[in-house]
Amino acid sequence: MELIKKSQQKLIEQCKKGNQRAQYDLYQQYADSMYNIAHRITGTQPDAEDALQEAFIKAFQKIGSFKGESTFGAWLKRIVVNQCISDIRKRKAHFEEFGNEAEKKLENEDEPQISEKVPINKVMDAIDELPDGARVVFTLKAIEEYKFKEIAEMLSLSESNCKVQYHRSKKLLSKKLSEVIEM
Amino acid sequence: MKFEEYIQKHRSELDHRKPDKDRIWQGIQAASHQRKTKRIRIYQWSAAAVIILLISGMFLRQEFVLQRQIENLSQINSSLAQKEQAYQVQVNQKWQQFQSIESNASPIEGMLINELKELDTLYQEGLKDIQKDKNNERAIMILLETYEKRLRIIEKLIYERHKQIKYEERNPKTQL
Structure with missing residues (x-):
């Protein structure tokens, strides 16, 4: 494990010097996982590929500012996520606003559930089909495990808004996936 | 779940x-x-x-x-320097010649001296044009002409002095 870490540090150092071979190796290491994150956030293959490409270009440009305070993966993931959000905003996607009252109502609502029987591919397809706001918040919270505070900052929304959006996304998924089971 | x-x-x-x-x-x-x-x-x-x-x-x-x-033409190039120097020598010689003639000033002398002063002003204005553009050929030509005109005016002054002397010789009574 230590050996892998050292070899990755070496790769990063070489990337900082503009070594294209090192950039390619680093790209190969992270492309798959970052692509999947991008796909979950953007919801489509072309958008995910565009976001991934732009994110890697930015990452190689900014790699000099990577000081190792987090893992390289976490640093890169943040760039990918920001790129996806930026791309979605460029498409003029609408992130719905919910007031504090909507958050209070959540307290009285049941937690949305999912059947264990639902295949994961069906869940992923259902996530892709969610409205932009719901899909982004669900992905960032449930899959990428960001805190609501971080998500709110990334999306320039209030925390309560993100919580309502998250709950709404689970409700939408629950409804859609219950139909899958019934079929 | x-x-x-x-x-x-x-x-x-x-x-x-x-x-x-x-x-x-x-x-x-x-x-x-x-x-x-x-x-x-x-x-x-x-x-x-x-x-x-x-x-x-x-x-x-x-x-x-x-x-x-640039305060005179000789600072622009050596050819002009030579020309100007030659003119200056001539002008100085003529001026000394004029000054060496002892006589009462003729009525026309004051007018000619004023013309010389005007030529000095013209020379200074020409220099200003050359300061803006040292290759201003028209201004250079005007400056050289001022020397020619100076020479002619000084010659006139000399002529007037001689004329005055002759006049005084012919009419000694008028010298009071």
Whole structure:
């Protein structure tokens, strides 16, 4: 494990010097996982590929500012996520606003559930089909495990808004996936 | 079951999609190369602009200093220096000749002296034009002409002095 870490540090150092071979190796290491994150956030293959490409270009440009305070993966993931959000905003996607009252109502609502029987591919397809706001918040919270505070900052929304959006996304998924089971 | 639990249970299966890595890498390389070339071009243009500005600045400064220092034609080039020097020698000689003639001033003398003063003013104005553009041939020609006119006026002055002397010789009574 230590050996892998050292070899990755070496790769990063070489990337900082503009070594294209090192950039390619680093790209190969992270492309798959970052692509999947991008796909979950953007919801489509072309958008995910565009976001991934732009994110890697930015990452190689900014790699000099990577000081190792987090893992390289976490640093890169943040760039990918920001790129996806930026791309979605460029498409003029609408992130719905919910007031504090909507958050209070959540307290009285049941937690949305999912059947264990639902295949994961069906869940992923259902996530892709969610409205932009719901899909982004669900992905960032449930899959990428960001805190609501971080998500709110990334999306320039209030925390309560993100919580309502998250709950709404689970409700939408629950409804859609219950139909899958019934079929 | 809760969604969070479901996701945790299936976490290892989440990254099932495969991107077209080669195509995306080509895009990354192309964009990086394009930006690098653009950056190099910007540096090259910036460097060229700085050099041009420096050279222009030095040239303009030199021209400015040179032009500010021009007080006569001899500072422009050696040919003009020779011409002007020759004129100056002639003018000085004529002027000394004029001054050596002892006589009462003729009525016309004051007018001719004023003409000489006007030529001095014309010379100074011509110098100002040359300070703006040292290759202003018209101004150079005018300056040289002022010397010619000076010579003719001084000759007239000499002539007038001689005329006055003759007049005084013919009419000694008028000398009071």
